[in-house]
Amino acid sequence: MLSFEFMGVLALWVLWVNTLLIAGAALIDLRRLGSGVRGVRVLRGRIEAASSEGSPFAQLSVSRTGRIADGPTLSIQFGAQKPESSLHGGTVRVGETAMLVREVPCRVWLDPEIIAHKLAHFTEAELPEAEEAARKRRGLQRTTDLPLEVGDDVYLAGRFEQTESGLVASASDNAPLLVSTIDPRAFIARQTAKTVSFLVAMVLVLALITGLASSEPLFGPLSKLGGVLGLAYFLLVLPAATWLRERTAAPDRRSYFGYWKTGRPARVKGEPNLAPPPVA
Numbered sequence: 001m002l003s004f005e006f007m008g009v010l011a012l013w014v015l016w017v018n019t020l021l022i023a024g025a026a027l028i029d030l031r032r033l034g035s036g037v038r039g040v041r042v043l044r045g046r047i048e049a050a051s052s053e054g055s056p057f058a059q060l061s062v063s064r065t066g067r068i069a070d071g072p073t074l075s076i077q078f079g080a081q082k083p084e085s086s087l088h089g090g091t092v093r094v095g096e097t098a099m100l101v102r103e104v105p106c107r108v109w110l111d112p113e114i115i116a117h118k119l120a121h122f123t124e125a126e127l128p129e130a131e132e133a134a135r136k137r138r139g140l141q142r143t144t145d146l147p148l149e150v151g152d153d154v155y156l157a158g159r160f161e162q163t164e165s166g167l168v169a170s171a172s173d174n175a176p177l178l179v180s181t182i183d184p185r186a187f188i189a190r191q192t193a194k195t196v197s198f199l200v201a202m203v204l205v206l207a208l209i210t211g212l213a214s215s216e217p218l219f220g221p222l223s224k225l226g227g228v229l230g231l232a233y234f235l236l237v238l239p240a241a242t243w244l245r246e247r248t249a250a251p252d253r254r255s256y257f258g259y260w261k262t263g264r265p266a267r268v269k270g271e272p273n274l275a276p277p278p279v280a
Contacts, residue, residue: 012210015230019206022241023199030195033250036107036175037184042157045094047150056147058087058179060108062256066140076134076260083252099167109180109251110146119144122260155180191248198244209233
């Protein structure tokens with residue numbers, strides 16, 4: 001039969017291995033976050049023209065599936081897929097230079113808060129049809145396009161070559177061309193600071209728990225307190241790390257969940273829609 005001391009050591013070993021795995025995954029995510037900016041030039045300019053009339057310079061598209069959420073008022077809950085980036089190209093004015101941007105593999109970054117705000121927007125005219133679709137098994141399928149238009153200020157990170165026709169932007173050898181409305185270097189620095197702070201705090205908390213759990217006398221009041229805190233740590237650290245990972249991901253790698261909250265009373269499935277028609 002295993003002794004209590006051995007079981008305690010095994011429990012602490014599991015906590016430390018779990019912590020090291022979380023830290024390793026977080027560092028890998030940080031490396032991926034900076035892969036499109038590290039070692040390449042970053043230029044700031046203003047979109048002067050799109051390659052074709054009627055098409056945006058670039059675009060981030062977010063596809064989501066909405067379903068009716070339980071509650072006293074009508075709400076549609078959205079689960080999200082990863083956004084998709086597209087670049088149609090055009091001309092960007094960088095200082096006094098007009099730079100040509102061709103249609104190449106790209107990543108489009110927008111401010112995540114602006115993305116979430118636009119995804120939460122809906123009109124009263126959309127609600128009847130959206131509610132019916134959200135009640136079906138397939139759910140409400142909705143794609144929101146977030147374009148970058150002429151006049152928008154952007155940052156470009158990639159390869160820039162001087163050709164006979166002028167300055168040309170293209171993707172680097174190791175990463176797509178990054179087109180961003182936010183400073184990618186500042187964004188990466190902020191997310192790095194958040195992640196490193198979390199990792200340091202995580203290790204310090206576990207070190208404190210380890211010290212308490214192994215304090216003399218073993219299985220005394222302080223040691224038992226360390227055991228209880230270790231269990232709480234084990235239950236909380238992975239959800240906290242998952243939450244942080246989602247909040248520090250690149251804008252085009254996040255899952256944008258959310259609700260349409262209407263304030264209208266919810267109706268039971270099968271009841272006729274008696275809500276008043278939208279006001280024109």
